[in-house]
Amino acid sequence: MSMPNTPIKCTQCDFTGYLVHRPITLIYQLPNGEQLIEGRQFGWCKVCDGIRDIEPNFIKYFDTENRITELSEKVASVGHKLSSALSSIIGMAARDDENELRTLTLGLKIARARNSSPRCLTCGTAGAGAVTALEEYTHICGGHLIPLSRSDDAPRFSYSEETIYLDYEGNRVGQLTPLETFTNLAQKVDIEGVLDKGLVSGILVFTLFDKADLLLMKNEPEIYRKFANMIELRIMHGDFENPFSESISARRAMGLSGELTKEEKSSLADSPRVLFDRTKVPVAKWLRSEIRDSATSDCSQL
Ligand SMILES: [Zn+2]
Numbered sequence: 001m002s003m004p005n006t007p008i009k010c011t012q013c014d015f016t017g018y019l020v021h022r023p024i025t026l027i028y029q030l031p032n033g034e035q036l037i038e039g040r041q042f043g044w045c046k047v048c049d050g051i052r053d054i055e056p057n058f059i060k061y062f063d064t065e066n067r068i069t070e071l072s073e074k075v076a077s078v079g080h081k082l083s084s085a086l087s088s089i090i091g092m093a094a095r096d097d098e099n100e101l102r103t104l105t106l107g108l109k110i111a112r113a114r115n116s117s118p119r120c121l122t123c124g125t126a127g128a129g130a131v132t133a134l135e136e137y138t139h140i141c142g143g144h145l146i147p148l149s150r151s152d153d154a155p156r157f158s159y160s161e162e163t164i165y166l167d168y169e170g171n172r173v174g175q176l177t178p179l180e181t182f183t184n185l186a187q188k189v190d191i192e193g194v195l196d197k198g199l200v201s202g203i204l205v206f207t208l209f210d211k212a213d214l215l216l217m218k219n220e221p222e223i224y225r226k227f228a229n230m231i232e233l234r235i236m237h238g239d240f241e242n243p244f245s246e247s248i249s250a251r252r253a254m255g256l257s258g259e260l261t262k263e264e265k266s267s268l269a270d271s272p273r274v275l276f277d278r279t280k281v282p283v284a285k286w287l288r289s290e291i292r293d294s295a296t297s298d299c300s301q302l
């Protein structure tokens with residue numbers, strides 16, 4: 001399919017540009033294997049210094065909870081199931097409801113789990129002020145970029161369709177297996193150590209997904225082990241909120257060594273790890289020793 005680009009201009013200065021209508025499909029991959037298909041929007045990226053394809057803003061899904069409830073009730077009702085099985089026209093409407101419900105539910109899951117605002121699909125930059133939807137963008141001169149009508153004789157362009165696979169934070173990751181989506185999740189979760197009398201009594205792992213979205217991992221020992229291994233790697237490399245950081249800096253301030261004592265080290269290694277869902281309900285609990293053998297073999301492969 002060929003179509004002309006849309007010319008745009010600034011309302012204040014002589015800046016002109018084009019919106020390039022390349023067909024792009026964004027496929028968001030959630031940890032449990034579900035996928036949400038979205039389209040891009042146009043935005044301004046400060047790093048690329050120009051108009052770019054950017055991610056949709058998932059904030060829109062926060063307003064959909066009432067609609068989700070309404071659709072769930074509709075889809076669950078007996079009459080709905082009947083109509084869906086009966087006439088093709090009514091059946092179509094029923095399927096539309098189901099599709100809308102599915103899209104909104106997945107969109108809301110991603111909105112809740114995301115830390116980043118829409119990313120530039122060219123350079124991956126995110127952040128308020130760095131990447132801005134075009135209609136909200138203020139040009140350097142203080143003007144706004146507005147589309148001009150396309151003239152019929154404008155040159156037409158053909159673009160091949162592009163499909164981009166993303167994780168829920170909008171990073172380009174290629175197509176992931178369920179094992180990879182959970183390893184990806186393990187790289188992003190918050191890890192906190194709890195101190196009790198100067199020693200670690202537990203390591204808390206916080207996800208922003210619902211319990212139901214994490215159950216696939218619990219039921220697949222290999223995925224569970226890989227997930228736990230990734231958490232251990234992050235603890236080993238200090239990629240978490242280290243509970244000892246205060247006492248280490250206090251010791252350093254006194255001119256003492258910042259090394260952990262043997263007791264501190266073993267409390268960090270041996271304390272139970274607990275995984276929580278979005279509502280802080282514990283989903284899984286394990287000890288490092290339970291996965292240590294597989295952890296060592298996995299580490300050697302890295
Ligand atoms: Zn301008």
Ligand SMILES: [Zn+2]
Binds near residue numbers: 048124125
């Ligand atoms: Zn960019």
